[in-house]
Amino acid sequence: MRPIFENVCYDFEASLAAFDGEDDHVRLLVNYPPKVALSALVNSLKGVSSRLPRKQYIENQRTPL
Numbered sequence: 897m898r899p900i901f902e903n904v905c906y907d908f909e910a911s912l913a914a915f916d917g918e919d920d921h922v923r924l925l926v927n928y929p930p931k932v933a934l935s936a937l938v939n940s941l942k943g944v945s946s947r948l949p950r951k952q953y954i955e956n957q958r959t960p961l
Contacts, residue, residue: 897915897917897922897945897949898912898915900944900945900948901915901922901924901941901944901945904937904940904941904944905926905928905937905941907940908928908932908936908937908940909928909929909931909932910926910927910928910929910932910937911926911927911928912924912925912926913925913926913927922945924941926941
């Protein structure tokens with residue numbers, strides 16, 4: 897997940913200063929410029945952290961015909 901969060905931060909001209917977590921949650925420390933709306937950055941981070949694992953799970957559950 898770290899590279900995914902780093903890419904999102906890069907898109908917002910922000911930097912991921914720290915990344916930690918457990919099985920069911922993560923903690924991020926992000927440095928972002930004042931021109932970035934915090935809500936937009938957080939929504940993007942939350943969206944990608946939800947969408948990509950779900951996509952991988954679904955692909956792993958598909959059975960070949």
